[in-house]
Amino acid sequence: MNSADRETLWQQLRQHPVRWDVLIVGGGITGAGVLRECTRRGLKALLVEQQDFAWGTSSKSSKMVHGGLRYLASGQFGLTRDSVRERQRLLEEAPGLVDPLQFLMGHYKGQFPPGFIFNRVLDVYDLMAGHRNHRRFPAREVSFLAPGLLENGLKSLTQFGDAVTDDARLVLRVLQEARSEGGCALNYVKAENVLKGGSEGRVRGLTLQDTLSGDRVEVEARVVINATGAWADQLRGQMGLAGQIRPLRGSHLVLPQWRFPVSYSVSYFHPRDKRPVFVFPWEGTTVIGTTDLDHDQDMQSDARITAEEVNYLLEGIRHAFPSWRITREDVLCTWSGIRPVVGTGSLDPSKEKREHSIWDDQGLITVAGGKLTTFRLIAMDVLQAASIYLEGQGHTVADSRIFKAGRVAIKPDCGVAVDQQKRWWGRYGEVTPQLIAGGSPAARRIGDSLVCWGELDYALQHEAVCHLDDLLLRRTRLGQLLPQGAKDYLPEIGLRCQRILGWNDAQLRTEIDRYQAIYARDFSLPPLAQPAAGALS
Ligand SMILES: Cc1cc2nc3c(=O)[nH]c(=O)nc-3n(C[C@H](O)[C@H](O)[C@H](O)COP(=O)(O)OP(=O)(O)OC[C@H]3O[C@@H](n4cnc5c(N)ncnc54)[C@H](O)[C@@H]3O)c2cc1C
16 A cells, blocks of 8 residues: 555545444554454454554564563463464464574573573473474583673573564554455554444444544444554543553664674573563664663653663673673664553552453453564454454454465575565565565665665555655664664665655655654664663663
8 A cells, every 4th residue: 555545545434434344543563463353354444543554562662573481480371372372373474574583591690590490491382382492501602602691600501492573564564464355554544532322322433533634534333443552541531431551661772783793682680670681683783672661751752762771771781791891882773662561550560461451341442461472362352352343253263374475485596685585575475576576676785784775665655655754664674773864875765755755855855854853852862861770670
């Protein structure tokens, strides 16, 4: 879908009102997953996102597709088994988008869990996945596995397998799959008001606003799904319902890989509060994450890291990898996401449970919490809850493939490297041959990133890019992967925006200013702060 298709769909909503089966609010992974499951069941479904697709938490997570070892450690076997199975499913269905990532954990003298206990837990973890994928190493191997990792007190190391993705591209691929089966999705459309007054005072639809034009329309549906994550209380509040969400911010620092190369995702305990934190390789960079603290910033713009969080993450990495002497000067960029956690009032944010919850309030079904990894299961639970409004059509169906066109067909001698083709198959599914047809010019990489010019052009042509930040922060990640938000490449990127989207010089200038303001405010280092006195979690 391009921006013209977006306009056509909006006009259809205005001029030819129909009653939808399902109206989904929120274009993150939860909303996208629900749309995908609706199309599988033959339901007529529309998704609206107030900003850009994946603008919320689903472009700012830690990108792990994982079984959740912490659930296992707390005895939640069912949840871990489900997550492990979903991880395996995604690895099989979308290689190139969801890829294996090896983790490494050092076991230090006097620290829990010791290596032998951790390995017993991993025996169970791997049993759930159906194959063994962990190994214990003596401490002397550290210089091969994770050069620079603190050796003082190190007794052994454990390597184990999970997976990693690009969360925003995962959302886009799920949306693409849903659209190919008749699902509809609009970015920059906000659900403003809940319309009540259906039979028995039920919710009958929503007032939607196109935030680009200011136009409004009333849309009716048999059931409305509130998949707005950390924003879920806003629509529920209109029903007079009490807030449930405790928004918790998690922030990351991104470093150039040449400055601090890691081949594993290395977990370690922060010296200040003993929370697990980690450093991992992602898209040719090295990422350090993450914090976990109450989010009290304005929710209408991107979340941003604070100076105290920067200090905290740097303190942690300097403790775990002292010889690398990482400082704030090494940081390429930052990002912060908001966990849509259902609050229980726990004093320690990290003790709040991370599972999803579902509420049905007279036909407004709200879902919040959970993880990227289990989005398909969450969507199935949502539709199960919605099935009373859908005469049973929400029930689970036998066919369960998320990505139907996920077959990787590598073309030899086409000017595109094999690993590039695989990456495209994962990210673009059945339209990949279109990208491959662009040959070596399409496969030319942009700077040191793994992103190619063909991907950027494809996004401009087919992926409903409305603003420059959609292109640089979510369709591609150039803003996070290249120095100064890809500043050196803006002239060439701008020309392509003008050619493909028809922006004139004034529009382009406005878009560059908007993007650079967002980048400076929400994806850069904040000004220096005094060293923090208290713990951060
Ligand atoms: C720091 C951090 C690290 C994480 N790491 C991992 C990880 O490694 N692995 C993992 O599996 N999970 C991880 N998670 C959890 C995971 O990212 C989230 O559970 C998931 O992204 C939530 O998706 P969502 O669709 O529910 O919410 P979101 O992605 O936030 O989507 C909700 C959307 O609703 C939109 N919206 C709000 N109000 C309206 C309205 N009125 N009208 C229209 N649209 C509206 C918002 O703009 C937003 O885009 C992490 C989370 C955080 C914060």
